[in-house]
Amino acid sequence: PGHFIRLPNRYYTFRYGGIDFFALDSNTFCSSDSSSKPKAGPDQEQLDWLQQRLIDSWHDPQVRGRVIYLHHSPYSTETSRWEQPDAIAVRGHLRQVLDQVAAAIGSLPEKRPLVDLILSGHAHCFEHLRTFDTKHADSHLNWLVCGGSGASLRHQRKDGVEVMEISGGGYVQMVARSLLFIGRKGKGRTARSPHTFxxxxxxxxxxxKFVIRPFIVEKLKNKWSSSAIKPFVIQNL
Incomplete structure (x- = not known):
């Protein structure tokens, strides 16, 4: 804060206030069935880098927390993103990395999640989700989607607030739930678009302890207004 820097790389890490921040370039480990371009394999070098940096972070007693941020939303209930191949691919690669980190550090976390908070965009909304027992190391994590600041806000999917997934055994399981969603509401002339930051x-x-303070900026009857949503706390005790 208070300093302007040049981005050191497509992906990088820094420490501030005893918290390690990991910035990822998710464009290089996602896939899209809608793309006509030839598909390259995932950016394994970046994934290996993240794995080793997280392991190093957990072995450093000066670190008190970890935050990952990236573009694609591994979990969301926004209507156009919740089952998008890009997002699911990013979820799978990130999950694989966290599984490997968990195996490497053993009992070091002492029941704490491997990462305190994951921030993303991509989905055109604001959303707070929490994963359940996914049978992987991305279980019981907090995910914040902050993608509602631009144009074309979107609705939450009609089927509800749960994120479902087909397990390795072939049955459908709930892996995450949306705890707060702010996006487009209604249709036509009655539609509302509460932009968020x-x-x-x-x-x-x-x-x-992270105190999350969402804000809404909305144009109603040709006038802009702003309001604050009640803050909520994320602390992985």
């Missing part, structure tokens, strides 16, 4: 206050302590 986000402020996160990080408090001291281990694990860190």
């Amino acid at each position: 986000l402020r996160i206050d990080v408090h001291n302590g281990v694990p860190p």
Whole structure:
């Protein structure tokens, strides 16, 4: 904060206030069935980098928390993104990395999640989701989607707030639930488009406490207005 820098790479890490931040380029480990371009394999070099940096972070006693941020939303209930191949591919690659990190660090987390918070965009909404027992190391994580600041906001999917997935055994299981969704509402002349932005206050302590403060900016009857949503706390105790 207060300093302007050049991005050091497509993906990078830095530490601030005892928290390790990991910025990822998810465009290089996603896939899309809708693309006519030849598909390259996932950016394994970046995934290996993330794995090793997370392992190093957990072995450093000076680190009190970890935050990942990337473009694609691994989990969302936004109507056009919840089952998009790109997002599902990113979910799978990130899950694989976290599984490998969990195997490498053993009991170090002491029941804490491997990552305190995952931030993303891509879906045209604001959303807070939490994963359940996915049978992988991305279980019980908090996911924030902050993609509602631009044009073309979208609705939440009609089938509800749960994210479903076909397990390795072939049965359908619920892997995540949307706890808060702010996106397009209604249709036609009655439609509303509450644009959102986000402020996160990080408090001291281990694990860190994140106070999430969503804000809404909306144009109604040719007038812009703003409002704040009640803050909520994320702390992985």
